[in-house]
Amino acid sequence: MAEFDVDLFVIGGGSGGVRAARIAANYGAKVMVAEEYRMGGTCVIRGCVPKKLFVIGSHVHQEIEDAAGFGWSIGQVSFDWATLVANKDKEIARLEGAYTTNVEKSGARIVKTRAVLEDAHTIRLATGEKVTAKYILIATGGAPNHGPAVPGIEHVISSNEAFHLKELPKRIVIQGGGYIALEFAGIFAGYGSDVTVVYRGDNILRGFDEDVRKHVRAEMEKRGITIITGCTVAKIDKHGRDFTTHLSSGSSIASDQVMFAIGRHPNVRGLGLEAAGVAINPANGGIQVDGWSKTSVDNIYAIGDVTHRTNLTPVAIREGHAFADTVFGKRPVQVDHATIPTAVFSQPEVGTVGLTEEEARAQYSHVDIYKTDFRPIKATMSGRDTRVLMKLVVDGTSDRVLGCHIVGDCAAEVTQVVAIAVKMKATKADFDATVALHPTASEELVTMRTPTARHVRQAAE
The missing domain is CATH 3.30.390.30 (FAD/NAD-linked reductase, C-terminal dimerisation domain)
Structure with missing residues (x-):
């Protein structure tokens, strides 16, 4: 009998985990993938892909306005938020199916349930089944972080919920100054919402080139987006269907929706990391790994946002591929995290x-x-x-x-x-x-x- 049930057990069916599973299976490994939500992970289900679809759609009104200068006369136009959301859902469902099919075609098995580590080689599924694995790969990604609790935080949505709103808010307050906050600011403004961005720093896009930060802010403000820096949301009051957002500066803003996009944290809670002896990086809260994506336990690896290294989907995919090449293909590959291109789909x-x-x-x-x-x-x-x-x-x-x-x-x-x-x-x-x-x-x-x-x-x- 085999010493282990599988050669590789992947926790997380996102882009990085899926790539690792497929490549390892192609090398002949017996692979199992556990995903408790939907195959595709953050990027496909509630991140890059639906975000980009929303961004593309939000450009249309501006294109119609610009058309007049090129001789086009376009009559009355209308927009239906529900149609956008429904069509987005269809495309995401198609992609989820493609991810599932590609994994299964490789020979890997998918289990749609939560998986928790019991020790360095044993995984307990929410179904009660226990699986032993020679190698374990953790690819559980990240989750929205609302930061310190403030009164009324239960009324706040994250980017997860923004993709499923029943209607387009006429007015929305977004706290945050990074990728997600600015991208959704442009999305909602493009569809006609009155948007206010609140950020604690002196300017948006911390970590980007100073000229970029100034230029993007000026352009966003030209497009009617209000950007308030140097303060934070202190409290949110709800009045029927409306909200009043109180700022640390003492001012307040009325809106129909309040969204926080102040960062994401590694999805490490409840995975059984302590039981398996997997260490957390004290500097960033992610799973601590070396240049080979190996954790503090020799047979357990981690890739993608759960490590909190470079939180970008293509990086997770590259790390997953490199892991499979190294461990199962006997072709040692380290991912170079220097000089990685990135984009903010702001407007x-x-x-x-x-x-x-x-x-x-x-x-x-x-x-x-x-x-x-x-x-x-x-x-x-x-x-x-x-x-x-x-x-x-x-x-x-x-x-x-x-x-x-x-x-x-x-x-x-x-x-x-x-x-x-x-x-x-x-x-x-x-x-x-x-x-x-x-x-x-x-x-x-x-x-x-x-x-x-x-x-x-x-x-x-």
Whole structure:
């Protein structure tokens, strides 16, 4: 008899867990995957995918407004929130089915139930069944974090509930200044809601390049979104179907909905980690792992948001694939977490890869900045008051491009391609030698010749 029931037991049927399961099964491993909610995880079910669908739909009204400048006369238009939600649900159900089918085709078995560790090799299912596994992979992702409890917090929704609202709120208050808060601010504003963003910091998008932060805020405010920084939500009162949000500054805001998007925490509670001896990283609250995604227990690994390293779906997928290659394919692979491109599907959109100006100046003695801020060609006809930002951060000593930051239409698409060059350590001369593709906004990336700023750190005496 086999020493273990399965070679690999994966806890979590999200993007990272699914990739690991499929690749391990392709290598011949006997694999079981436990998912207590829906296959696909945060990204597919209540994250990136439905978010992007909502973002695309929210652009339509602006496109209709812009059409007039190009000669189009469009009559009365209407929007139905319920139709949007229903059609989104159909697409998510289709994707969930595809995830399930792909896992099962690989030969892995799916159990739709909660799984808890009893020891380093034993998993107890909510059905009462116990399974032993040679290796265990934890890929349970993250969950919304509402932060310290405030009076009335029971009235607050997260991004999870935002995808299933029965109706579009006329007025909404969103606390947070990162990816999720700004993306939903643009979504609701695009569909016609009056949106107020409340953030505790001095400006939105903490951790992003300072020029990006300023530019996005200015553009969002042009579009009618109110952004209040330097304060937090202190209390929420409910009056029938309405809410009054009291701020730490002493002011208050009336709305039909209040949403918190102040971060996500690793989904580690109730997994039996202590019983198995799996350590938590005290610095971030996620499962502690090494460069191979191995936990403090030799046969237990963890990937994705539950480790709280780089919380992006493609990173979880890459980590899951690398784990399967290393453990079951005997092809050791470590994931390089440096120079990972990322996008914020705010309105306007942000795409960024590599170092910010501030990070570069802290690490390099000579930093050159190439920056342009211009009106896109579409706006010259539509009349819309909007501008695009493009910025390159360059090591003035080696000429290597350290970072690229874009704010404007299709920023994410452009950044994905530029990320290849940045990852390959392309120089500014390489960018300059590339012929511009005209007329595009992205041609600015290969036509900026004169630094807009030059920072040289003097050597210590």
